[in-house]
Amino acid sequence: ASFQVHEKSILLPLAPLSLLMMDQPSSATAIHWFSIVSMWSMWHLIVVDRLRVAYVSLIIIYLCYIYIYIAVGRGGKTVSTSTLTSTSTPTSAATSSISATTTFYFWDARLKHVLTRFVIPISSFIMISLHILEICITPPPNLPDLFPVLWVIESCLSFCVMWLISLWELTKLCSMTNPLSYEQEEYQQKKEK
Numbered sequence: 001a002s003f004q005v006h007e008k009s010i011l012l013p014l015a016p017l018s019l020l021m022m023d024q025p026s027s028a029t030a031i032h033w034f035s036i037v038s039m040w041s042m043w044h045l046i047v048v049d050r051l052r053v054a055y056v057s058l059i060i061i062y063l064c065y066i067y068i069y070i071a072v073g074r075g076g077k078t079v080s081t082s083t084l085t086s087t088s089t090p091t092s093a094a095t096s097s098i099s100a101t102t103t104f105y106f107w108d109a110r111l112k113h114v115l116t117r118f119v120i121p122i123s124s125f126i127m128i129s130l131h132i133l134e135i136c137i138t139p140p141p142n143l144p145d146l147f148p149v150l151w152v153i154e155s156c157l158s159f160c161v162m163w164l165i166s167l168w169e170l171t172k173l174c175s176m177t178n179p180l181s182y183e184q185e186e187y188q189q190k191k192e193k
Helices: 004-021 024-043 043-048 052-073 090-137 146-176 181-193
Strands: none
Touching: 004 024, 004 146, 024 052, 024 090, 024 146, 043 052, 043 146, 090 146
8 A cells, every 4th residue: 555655654753752742741732733644644645545434534533532632631731830949948950950940831831822822723724624625626737736745745844843842842851851960969979988
């Protein structure tokens, strides 16, 4: 089947991102969106193999799963900055860690706002519109691949946005676990012995 090569190349980034959702529940919205975009990007390959019914069924099932996931309340735990700054007498290292974490949460909240208010709705509108346009409009004879090209452009833009989001999430994870602090603690313990 023609979609299997593309499917494997989509699974390459989607599998680690799905694992990231287990460690960072706050990134669930972006990963759910990327899962739908991944499936949507295979539309023309799925049409060739006559799997339209399976495509529509899987999209509906996955949207029901997302609804249940959100209704249960597992997605997106928020951390207030007051709990981050409620230490008694922090050291200078702890103070810099708290301010860095607070800064990350500030930008993380802005990123989520832009993602949920603009990126996901606009992307969803474009995806649905392209499906409707493909049904209603016949491409001109001099542009027979008009819709596949539009599909590729939207998919590429969405994949680039998700790549930037995943870089942000990985930066957050790396900033919360500072490997140098562990090495310094081990050095201090050896020095005291």
